[in-house]
Amino acid sequence: MSINAEDALAKDNLQLAGHGFHSRLMVGTGKYASHAQTRAAIDASGAQIVTVALRRVNIGQHLDEPNLLDVLPPDLFTILPNTAGCYNARDAVRTCQLARELLNGACLVKLEVLGDQKTLYPNVIATVQAAQQLVDDGFQVMAYTNDDPIVAQELESCGCIAVMPLAAPIGSGLGICNPYALQIILENANVPIIVDAGIGTASDAALAMELGCAGVLLNTAIAGATDPIAMAQAMKHAVIAGRLAFLAGRMPKKRYASASSPLEGVMA
Amino acid sequence: MITIQLNGEPQQIAAECSLGQLLQTLAIHAQRIAIEKNQRIIPKSQYANTFLAPGDQLEIIQAIGGG
Numbered sequence: 001m002s003i004n005a006e007d008a009l010a011k012d013n014l015q016l017a018g019h020g021f022h023s024r025l026m027v028g029t030g031k032y033a034s035h036a037q038t039r040a041a042i043d044a045s046g047a048q049i050v051t052v053a054l055r056r057v058n059i060g061q062h063l064d065e066p067n068l069l070d071v072l073p074p075d076l077f078t079i080l081p082n083t084a085g086c087y088n089a090r091d092a093v094r095t096c097q098l099a100r101e102l103l104n105g106a107c108l109v110k111l112e113v114l115g116d117q118k119t120l121y122p123n124v125i126a127t128v129q130a131a132q133q134l135v136d137d138g139f140q141v142m143a144y145t146n147d148d149p150i151v152a153q154e155l156e157s158c159g160c161i162a163v164m165p166l167a168a169p170i171g172s173g174l175g176i177c178n179p180y181a182l183q184i185i186l187e188n189a190n191v192p193i194i195v196d197a198g199i200g201t202a203s204d205a206a207l208a209m210e211l212g213c214a215g216v217l218l219n220t221a222i223a224g225a226t227d228p229i230a231m232a233q234a235m236k237h238a239v240i241a242g243r244l245a246f247l248a249g250r251m252p253k254k255r256y257a258s259a260s261s262p263l264e265g266v267m268a
Numbered sequence: 269m270i271t272i273q274l275n276g277e278p279q280q281i282a283a284e285c286s287l288g289q290l291l292q293t294l295a296i297h298a299q300r301i302a303i304e305k306n307q308r309i310i311p312k313s314q315y316a317n318t319f320l321a322p323g324d325q326l327e328i329i330q331a332i333g334g335g
Binding site: 059220 | 274275276277279294296297300301302303304307309311312327328329330331332333334335
């Protein structure tokens with residue numbers, strides 16, 4: 001069966017929370033120089049799902065500054081509030097509840113319960129606890145976790161709509177450190193697996209998609225690039241290329257050569 | 269005047285002040301925030317008829333850039 005690339009992509013939506021998304025790249029909104037740069041980078045990336053953090057309003061300061069949600073209107077983008085900065089289940093659940101109120105009842109959340117500030121590795125025990133409470137409370141939970149296949153299955157069993165293993169520590173840009181663990185997670189999964197955190201450049205995102213991930217979520221790889229807009233475009237193409245390569249089915253790896261040109265008719 | 273805790277800091281406000289009036293005073297648009305009073309979320313529909321008492325702890329949060 002041959003694949004017409006455009007046809008394949010047109011039909012190949014990411015199904016998440018009852019919606020189909022044509023872009024499999026999800027992006028964060030942190031670390032940009034300005035709101036204008038944030039929007040320009042996100043437009044260049046083609047991402048439809050964008051993460052935001054929740055923080056206290058600065059009372060009496062910068063009241064004339066536009067709000068992030070004016071720059072990224074919820075009617076144009078699917079806003080995915082995160083629980084970044086939460087180190088226990090209680091704070092994470094509270095943050096999600098505030099996010100739901102803020103976003104007029106939208107219940108899609110990115111759950112992350114962190115273990116320590118140095119590694120930002122997830123506390124997977126607290127993550128599973130929080131995920132269970134949030135699912136019971138009607139949230140649609142996308143859970144950030146480490147690349148442990150057992151924990152990924154626990155999160156799926158809790159009712160998470162997507163499981164999001166890290167490629168490497170948040171903001172490290174190290175790329176996919178353990179593709180073998182990721183492959184085991186993918187083989188076991190019945191929900192979308194989205195690589196979240198640790199992507200450094202376009203080839204990392206392409207590799208995640210080639211392995212069969214449903215999507216990629218990244219922030220610093222774009223915001224921390226010398227030219228964020230150009231990197232946003234690179235990521236867009238990398239995710240598309242990786243997805244197509246996955247759908248196309250790569251050739252098997254072999255240890256010895258196999259000539260591409262016919263052996264017959266070689267001049268004597 | 270009464271004193272409440274607003275986002276972790278003491279804030280003097282008028283007695284008999286509703287949440288809606290407080291937001292007006294602070295020039296904060298209700299559409300882009302969420303509020304917790306004494307650790308309980310107050311829905312936007314109740315801002316006008318939620319009144320503040322001395323010592324109330326208020327958290328007003330918004331969305332900002334993050335991954």
